[in-house]
Amino acid sequence: MPESCVLKVEDLQVYFPVKKGVLKRTVGHVKAVDGVSFELRRGETFGLVGESGCGKTTTGKAIVRLEPSFGGKIFCQGREITHLSPLEMLPLRSCMQMIFQDPYSSLNPRMTIADIIAEPIRFHRPEADVSAEVVEYMEMAGLRKEYLLRYPHEFSGGQRQRIGIARALACKPQIIIADEPVSALDVSIQSQIINLMKTLQRELGLSYLFIAHDLSVVKHISDRVGVMYLGSLVEVCETGELYRKPLHPYTKALFASVPIPDPRKRSEKVPLQGEIPSPLNAPPGCKFQTRCPHATDRCRSEAPKLECAGEEHQVACHYWRDIQE
């Protein structure tokens, strides 16, 4: 694993058993994440996009071991963490922190802001000067120190997200896994949080795994992007190139579905018919074959693997060369 790589995921699988009958026998699996591989480099932002149910959140949770993985390997700074016990994980927890989607339910309503931010400091660095550090992290996240003794309900969504960020920073992490950090916020507040995250990344050299469904937000913050569909990565690419020249038919359709905020560029066409199939009985072969306009018999039987289509560009499609206009 090269020096620059802080997190590496190899063929990660997260399966949830489906139980039926009196004896609760396992009769099948929901393959939420089915063979995902990528790496996160030092100081970069890797965006993970996809529609609901594609497994992007489960991937994030499996990486911090909040969800047991069924197969595959996870490396954090060169060390395999896939099968570490909870106790062995403890020192590594401060290295990887998570920011959650819903700032309303991810803060304990009975704790003051000071307590929320102090908790990880007391736990991971008991020798530290807690009160000084709390103020430092609050200021870093753009919160005034007068808020120290207030409770979460006194804050708006954007400020709560700032508290969540301050709490994550308090562990001195190197990797932050941000699961839809701005999707619950108003547009004018969204841009404040995105800019804050970018500033913090520059100043502290953080690496972000940025999970979101909003393609415009992901484009703005990410250096590289992975597109997920039904538990698998279909395309991984450097951001600029992906948005200029998507290769996978799903990525193309996804981009074409995003409404453009300009009435002069209005389009009437619907790029993608049908809906995402249930992961309980995913189609055989390529998972996108049921909605793909280019699907052939080969797609229906043989699952495509990620292959290189450029220096920083991988795509999982049998026909990516043939379907480019």
Place this chain on the structure above:
Amino acid sequence: MRSTRALPSKGKILSSDLILEVKDLQTVFITEEGVVKGCNGVSYSLKKGETLAVVGESGSGKSVTAMSILRLIPEPPGKIVGGQILFDGIDLVQATEKQMRKIRGNQIAMIFQEPMTSLNPVLTVGRQIGESLQLHQPELGKAATRARVIELLELVGIPSAEQRINEFPHQLSGGMKQRVMIAMALACNPRVLIADEPTSALDVTIQAQILNLIRKLQQQLGMSVIMITHDLAVVAETADSVAVMYGGRIVEYGSVDEIFHQAKHPYLEGLKRSMPRLDVEEEELYTIEGMVPNPLKLPSGCPFRPRCPQVMDRCCEEPPAISFSETHYARCWLYAEGGTDA
């Protein structure tokens, strides 16, 4: 009187093309902490076949206005304290509950944001759609109602409608549930459809399908649509006219082209610049400083005053509506000299 065919009977069309007119509507909520002015002097009008988008952030009063039109504001704590809502020669603010029941779901229908929670989980889809038909068109028999429900499900693009009619909401995906909600709203051929964030809970590929469906049905059925949303991109895709709301007021109103290409109000300008975009490269996002205002503690004068980068002393006073064209106005002191007071 109303036809049961998929296409609406011509019905009565007002002398002008105006179908719905909201005039200086004021809705308040009386809470323990004080009086919240949910919508404070809102006026807009809707023409036949037009789509009016009402855009704003949470707490801007966009849903309150729509709920007031249907008189669905819970009373107490809410109360419409002033203004008029003219529909078909009736002032809906003064209408009796009996009159409202004939209008709600029949002439003005609504689709809600969360299809997951707005459907009854213990009734089949067919029964829920049939309910409004039976209420508003009791002369329809059982068989005719069923046939009409199947027709509606096909209209909104649900495959194998004959089977789906007997399914329960949990058996359908989010996009399908939203289609069912639309079918329900269309059951009685409404003249006005109010869509409150119809696609916010859906994925982009499904959002594109649903927006296209609403557009297609609107052309087919000649409805007028009020599209309530927080997403400017959805506005750009669907609207003819746009009302931008902030702090319970309309701060700017205009045709979709005027709103996107000749924006005047600093709030709208800021909102547009703070959106990350797919079609434009930008390095740093513009931010509107501060927070969405607490509706209990709105400042005097212009509600955007505390966050406005171009704030002046005069902004403490109520800003006038300045017209820029027949369809376009903004409520801002910045333009007070050049424009004419409306």
